[in-house]
Amino acid sequence: MTLFLADDQSPLWSQYTGTWVVGAVGEIVLVATLIGSRPSTSVDFDNAALALQILRLIFLLALVGYALFCRWTTESSSTKDVEVGNNGAPVEESPLLSGESILESTTTAGQLEGRQYGAMNGTSNSEDGDDDDEEKEAKELEKKLIEAGGWWGYVKGFSLFLPYLWPKKQPKIQLYLLLIGLCIAAERVFNVLIPRQEGIIVDKLTQVYGTGELPWKEVAFWFFLKFLDSRATFGMLQQFFEFHLDNWSLRQMTDLIFRHIMNLSMDFHVSKDSGELIRAVEQGSSLNMLIRMLLFDFGPIFLDIGVSLFYITYLFDDIYFACIMIVSAVFYAIATWKGNIWGARKRRVNAEDDRQESKTKFESISNWTTVSYFNRTRYQHGRLMTSLENMIASSTVLFNIECAVDAARVLSLFLGYLCVNFLAVYRISQGTKSIGTFVTLNSYWNVFSGPLWYLSYLSSDITTHLVNAERVLQVLKSKPTITDSQTARPLRVENGEVRFENVSFSYDKRKDTIKDVSFIAKPRQMIALVGETGSGKSTIFKLLFRFYDVTGGSITIDGSDLRDVTLSSLRDAIGVVPQDASLFNTSIMENVRFARLDASDDEVMAACKAACIHDKIMSFPDKYKTKVGERGVKLSGGELQRVSIARVILKNPQIVLLDEATSAVDSSTEAHIQDAFRKFTEHRTTFVIAHRLSTIMDADTILVVDKGEIVERGTHEELTSAGGKYQQLWEAQTTKVKKTVEESKLLLDI
Numbered sequence: 001m002t003l004f005l006a007d008d009q010s011p012l013w014s015q016y017t018g019t020w021v022v023g024a025v026g027e028i029v030l031v032a033t034l035i036g037s038r039p040s041t042s043v044d045f046d047n048a049a050l051a052l053q054i055l056r057l058i059f060l061l062a063l064v065g066y067a068l069f070c071r072w073t074t075e076s077s078s079t080k081d082v083e084v085g086n087n088g089a090p091v092e093e094s095p096l097l098s099g100e101s102i103l104e105s106t107t108t109a110g111q112l113e114g115r116q117y118g119a120m121n122g123t124s125n126s127e128d129g130d131d132d133d134e135e136k137e138a139k140e141l142e143k144k145l146i147e148a149g150g151w152w153g154y155v156k157g158f159s160l161f162l163p164y165l166w167p168k169k170q171p172k173i174q175l176y177l178l179l180i181g182l183c184i185a186a187e188r189v190f191n192v193l194i195p196r197q198e199g200i201i202v203d204k205l206t207q208v209y210g211t212g213e214l215p216w217k218e219v220a221f222w223f224f225l226k227f228l229d230s231r232a233t234f235g236m237l238q239q240f241f242e243f244h245l246d247n248w249s250l251r252q253m254t255d256l257i258f259r260h261i262m263n264l265s266m267d268f269h270v271s272k273d274s275g276e277l278i279r280a281v282e283q284g285s286s287l288n289m290l291i292r293m294l295l296f297d298f299g300p301i302f303l304d305i306g307v308s309l310f311y312i313t314y315l316f317d318d319i320y321f322a323c324i325m326i327v328s329a330v331f332y333a334i335a336t337w338k339g340n341i342w343g344a345r346k347r348r349v350n351a352e353d354d355r356q357e358s359k360t361k362f363e364s365i366s367n368w369t370t371v372s373y374f375n376r377t378r379y380q381h382g383r384l385m386t387s388l389e390n391m392i393a394s395s396t397v398l399f400n401i402e403c404a405v406d407a408a409r410v411l412s413l414f415l416g417y418l419c420v421n422f423l424a425v426y427r428i429s430q431g432t433k434s435i436g437t438f439v440t441l442n443s444y445w446n447v448f449s450g451p452l453w454y455l456s457y458l459s460s461d462i463t464t465h466l467v468n469a470e471r472v473l474q475v476l477k478s479k480p481t482i483t484d485s486q487t488a489r490p491l492r493v494e495n496g497e498v499r500f501e502n503v504s505f506s507y508d509k510r511k512d513t514i515k516d517v518s519f520i521a522k523p524r525q526m527i528a529l530v531g532e533t534g535s536g537k538s539t540i541f542k543l544l545f546r547f548y549d550v551t552g553g554s555i556t557i558d559g560s561d562l563r564d565v566t567l568s569s570l571r572d573a574i575g576v577v578p579q580d581a582s583l584f585n586t587s588i589m590e591n592v593r594f595a596r597l598d599a600s601d602d603e604v605m606a607a608c609k610a611a612c613i614h615d616k617i618m619s620f621p622d623k624y625k626t627k628v629g630e631r632g633v634k635l636s637g638g639e640l641q642r643v644s645i646a647r648v649i650l651k652n653p654q655i656v657l658l659d660e661a662t663s664a665v666d667s668s669t670e671a672h673i674q675d676a677f678r679k680f681t682e683h684r685t686t687f688v689i690a691h692r693l694s695t696i697m698d699a700d701t702i703l704v705v706d707k708g709e710i711v712e713r714g715t716h717e718e719l720t721s722a723g724g725k726y727q728q729l730w731e732a733q734t735t736k737v738k739k740t741v742e743e744s745k746l747l748l749d750i
């Protein structure tokens with residue numbers, strides 16, 4: 001009772017206290033009559049009954065005392081609140097609901113304080129406000145849970161996974177499930193038969209005591225049962241089937257989550273931490289464990305408890321045994337349940353701290369160069385230690401709660417054990433039951449208490465898995481924003497005419513990134529985009545690649561709107577050299593071949609020759625087998641760009657997008673690449689973003705982009721005499737070049 005009420009915000013104290021007072025008075029009367037009518041030759045049992053009665057009375061009085069104490073403390077604190085809240089205002093003038101309003105105002109103040117404190121914590125823990133994001137997510141999820149209609153809705157949310165975890169059309173796995181069920185049933189049978197056999201052996205031994213006769217039949221049967229119950233037989237079989245089932249569901253879950261994450265659109269990926277997502281894939285196993293526990297652990301446990309209640313009642317012909325066991329189990333369950341509720345929030349905090357800690361670790365190690373450039377090793381170390389301390393602090397709180405709950409659970413089971421044994425000894429001493437039943441009971445007690453123990457560990461495990469699984473669920477519930485429409489057809493690029501018609505787009509509704517952009521790229525033309533950084537050039541490429549959908553207007557390739565063709569065919573047709581190209585940490589050969597998996601070594605080398613990187617690669621000690629490092633860090637900027645150009649050449653797409661593809665290459669190499677590229681782009685529609693205007697002089701059309709709009713368009717000759725932005729840019733660059741040439745001449749003169 002107290003356990004239930006202790007964390008209740010507004011328990012009905014007066015009603016409870018009243019009931020307890022009446023109960024206590026009744027108990028006093030009972031105890032008094034018991035003492036009065038006690039026979040002079042007191043029997044042990046009567047003494048024990050009296051002791052129990054007095055214990056009940058003590059409990060009731062303690063409850064009354066606790067209630068009064070709580071009432072007294074809340075009253076005194078609320079008077080204090082009123083005093084503080086009134087702040088000298090005359091009591092008569094305060095409104096009737098003053099207490100409430102004051103309470104409200106104090107809580108708001110408290111919340112504000114809390115928020116400020118939290119905010120300070122947030123800034124000290126992480127600069128980027130990720131904590132806030134996570135908190136928001138957690139709150140959103142909580143809101144969703146409430147919307148889902150509590151636990152039932154919550155559990156129903158997880159049913160999303162069931163189709164993936166139910167082995168439809170997989171007779172082998174279904175058979176495994178059935179066999180596991182059989183093993184579980186067999187174990188229950190042994191659970192009853194073995195203690196019963198032990199009792200029988202003891203009874204037989206008391207009969208044959210001193211006669212030299214051996215109860216070998218009973219003992220042999222007992223051994224046989226023990227053998228069947230051992231890990232060598234049914235236990236082993238069950239483990240074997242469960243192992244295969246686990247592997248199967250691991251395959252299912254990893255497949256589901258990985259495919260889902262990879263299919264999510266760019267807006268999701270740019271807003272998520274990759275470390276977090278990797279953990280989500282890993283935590284997919286949490287879902288496995290969850291379902292497995294429900295099926296193979298929880299089910300049998302309830303079966304065990306039910307069977308043991310029946311069996312012990314049957315054994316002693318006495319319903320009191322079952323009653324005691326039920327009371328003890330109920331207390332046990334309450335302690336577990338309450339402990340879990342108290343622990344759940346702490347566990348969530350702990351999980352969050354844990355994630356934060358590993359995130360800091362991951363960030364520091366993966367950004368080692370940035371950390372070193374700014375000499376922030378100490379700072380990152382400090383951050384890591386702070387998050388580690390937070391994690392340790394929250395796990396200490398959790399540990400303390402678990403210890404207290406454990407103690408409560410041990411006590412409730414121990415009291416049950418005591419009472420049941422006492423009753424059994426009483427019955428046997430009266431001669432109604434054989435000595436063997438005492439042995440059976442004690443041996444059987446494990447069948448009853450074992451599952452309860454296991455249940456409590458399972459339930460704390462389950463909470464951990466649930467908290468982890470929530471995150472996975474959240475990822476799985478996020479839908480990709482860019483998907484194939486139902487009527488999508490594969491894109492067929494015949495000529496490669498690209499048309500932008502009044503295209504507008506914004507990453508954020510509050511700010512337009514692309515405004516009313518229209519142009520036509522005729523087949524096999526080269527279109528160049530120039531403009532200041534941040535003007536929206538790369539965004540135009542992303543729209544053409546359909547990383548995002550336009551918010552207004554349309555983009556068509558050979559007359560087909562991008563939204564009407566399949567993503568896969570679109571992505572096959574377009575080759576991109578992105579601004580921030582990155583490679584896998586494998587050999588150069590494998591990296592280039594990623595563009596066309598069936599390409600031969602010679603084809604890869606031809607592509608590298610076209611990208612003017614072949615000779616460079618051949619000068620490396622390991623040649624094409626050179627490992628490029630994470631994201632390609634072992635290559636210089638120019639080398640990396642040329643490897644990614646080689647990749648696109650190998651891909652052989654009909655439309656090519658080059659986003660500052662040669663920005664890190666020196667002018668002479670760039671000229672070489674251009675020569676090679678000219679042949680490559682002759683038959684394709686090409687889009688080029690470049691800062692060095694000399695590289696795009698040959699383009700069929702140059703589009704000058706400024707703040708998301710096309711402000712000028714034309715050929716190089718037209719634009720250099722138009723007196724606009726392009727001319728300014730051109731003049732700025734050519735004078736710079738002239739200046740450098742003159743300076744170098746001057747240097748040579750010296």
Ligand SMILES: Nc1ncnc2c1ncn2[C@@H]1O[C@H](COP(=O)(O)OP(=O)(O)O)[C@@H](O)[C@H]1O
Pocket residue numbers: 270507508513531532533534535536537538539540
């Ligand atoms: N994923 C994104 N989310 C929000 N804003 C973005 C995103 N990517 C780019 N932006 C913004 O859009 C604008 C145009 O960016 P971008 O197309 O990359 O410019 P650039 O012309 O240099 O290639 C910039 O102001 C940039 O900050």
Ligand SMILES: [Mg+2]
Pocket residue numbers: 534537538539579659
């Ligand atoms: Mg860009």
